[in-house]
Amino acid sequence: MLQLNYLREQTAEAKSRLNKRNPNFASVVDEVLALDEKARAAKKEMETNQAEANVIAKQIGELMKNGKREEAEALKQQTSQLKADAKLLEDKSKQLDEELFAKLVTLPNTPNEIVPEGKTPEENVTVYQYGDLPALDKAALPHWDLITNYNLIDFELGTKITGAGFPVYRGKGARMQRGLVNFFLDEAMKAGYEEIVPPFLVNAESGFGTGQLPDKEGQMYHAQVDDLYLIPTAEVPITNIYRDVILKEEELPIKNVGYSPCFRREAGSWGAHVRGLNRLHQFEKVEIVQIATPEQSYQLLDEMVKHVQSLLEKLELPYRILRLCGGDMGFTSALTYDFETYSAAQQRWLEVSSTSNFESFQANRLKCRYKNKEGKNHLVHTLNGSALALPRILATILENNQTPNGIKVPKALIPYVGFDMIS
RNA sequence: GGAGAGUUGGCAGAGUGGUCGAUUGCGGCAGUCUUGAAAACUGUUGUCUGUCAUAGGACCGGGGGUUCGAAUCCCUCACUCUCCGCCA
Structure with a gap:
């Protein structure tokens, strides 16, 4: 607001x-x-x-x-x-x-000066690109075939148990999942983030605080009997820790990281290129959140971008960073960088992180303020970013690292999963 | 799920219809004393709104009501605690 x-x-x-x-x-x-x-x-x-x-x-x-x-x-x-x-x-x-x-509340956040003009994703600006795009041979398979061949994920089983978009990970697939979560959490901890395990259901006040309600009501699953919402991202419960709170300036910036499953209804967005892991109703994500003064916030955004870059580089994934244009930016954001990895078999860029500065837009709803040295209260700035979202990372790893003998596990991940090859 | 007791300022804890925005203690801040610190003493210490500045208005878990007037009475919702039951 x-x-x-x-x-x-x-x-x-x-x-x-x-x-x-x-x-x-x-x-x-x-x-x-x-x-x-x-x-x-x-x-x-x-x-x-x-x-x-x-x-x-x-x-x-x-x-x-x-x-x-x-x-x-x-x-x-x-x-x-x-x-x-x-x-x-x-x-x-x-x-x-x-x-x-x-x-x-119908007004979205005001874009930062450096946000490019534009209405559609095509008008986003690529500000950085890293790594060579892998050249796979013709027999290379998209991840939805790989996960079947290696028995990593069972979509049909998920459909039986729940419905479309709720995959069952098993064996080395499950292990990859857990390894990635641990890897991301450890990296964030090393970068100074305090780990949080938040509630996975939130009330309407929290949904309002971070901007999901009333704007994106249809995006969240709603447990109506108890009037609670399944979180679409850990951003919601973690940022709401600071709802109705007055912080001291010395406490800032606050850096939190949290893992959570994320639930998204994705109503009406199913189509041709949402196969496999590309879009799900339930997925895993590690999210970093910062609470900062207005003076700090943009420098911290850069810091968060660098953190996400380091994760992708440690996983040896080619990626690019986009500065979103005004028309493609989220309702609550003032400046957003999207990270996309290149999924070689699909020959597509997949969004794996969205890292944003919300300035005081969420803080105004949250009533999250800090007391400055003169004793005056000001709204904080809030920031967050995925670091990282799992399914598309997994998809990219599987596709890009496939060999005739199996799928190579990135070096950084081997200690976390206990094997170097999926075969 | 059943029965009972609560929810007051950063914390503890008074206050049952009128100078209560709220006694007091602790904590915090400033000062006196001290070479310095502690102790002691003195003063000060919430938030929102509003004004150029005053003034004014609102806030004692949330919402509603009674009254000229509500922290105080009534209704309602939420939460917390204790005991019993159930349970990962």
Whole structure:
């Protein structure tokens, strides 16, 4: 949620930044500001009324104390009009507040200056590319064939137990999965992140805090009896640790890492290129989260990008980094870098990480602030990134490392899985 | 699941209708004393909103109600604790 102060004081800048997403937002900003003015006026009226009533109530208290019953009764008569007004003024103010809020939450975050213009993924900018694209021979198989041949993952079994998109990993497939999770967690720990095991279901407040609700309601599984949501990413529970919290400036930046399964309904997004591990309803991911001051946040974003790079390089995977354009960026993000690995048999780039700075957009919803050295509270900046999402990493490893004799395990992973070859 | 007791400021813990935004203790901060520190003493110490600045408004788990006036009374929801039951 954008800060009203910012919209009021830097209207032109806010509009021009939002423009990168969609020019229609400029008029929404105007509507928000108009509502804001109305709501503030209504509130003032209500408070003036309240102040008068408070004065009289105090006087009555004084009179009662001194035994001046009759004078007190006389004063009570005076309050009837104030009381009637109070009800109306309060309702009006509340209603305007609600309208304002409903409008405000429809505005996405303002893109950073360096975010490229553009509407579609084609307009994302590749800022870095690493590694040679492996040249596989013609007999090379896509991962969905490899996992069957080597009995690593059983999709049909998952379909039987649950439904499409819930694979069953087994044997060396399961071992790869666990090894990757441990590898990613260890690497994050070495980089100074505190490990968190969060709840995998969250309440609606948490869903709102990080921006999944009300915007992406349909994306999450909802356990309706208990009104809880299965997390689409560990970002949600971990970032919500800091909801309604005032931190000390010295505590920042806070670095957390957490593993979790991620549940995504992906309604309506099934199609030709979601075969195999490319898109699932349940997948595993290790997520890094940082809570920072505005001064720190962009430097930390770079640090996170470097961390993700080091993971991919240790796994010997060719990758590229994209700076997302305004139209492709998530609702809550101010700047996002996507990481894609090259899946050689599919001859496709697969997104394996999305690393973003949300500036104060989530913090405003979370009410997560820090007290600076002067004792003033400011909203923190929040950041997060996948480090990394497992299924596509596994797909890439399987495809790129296949040989006639089996699949070679990347060196860094061997200690984590206990074998160097899947055959 | 059954029965009971609670939820107050960073923490502990008073407060049952009117100068309570809230006694007190601890902690924190500042000062006195000291070469320095501790102790002791003194002062200070929540958040949001609002104003150029004052003033004003709101917040005692959440929501609603009664009242001129609610931390205090009523309703409702959530959570915590204790005992019993069940259970990985």
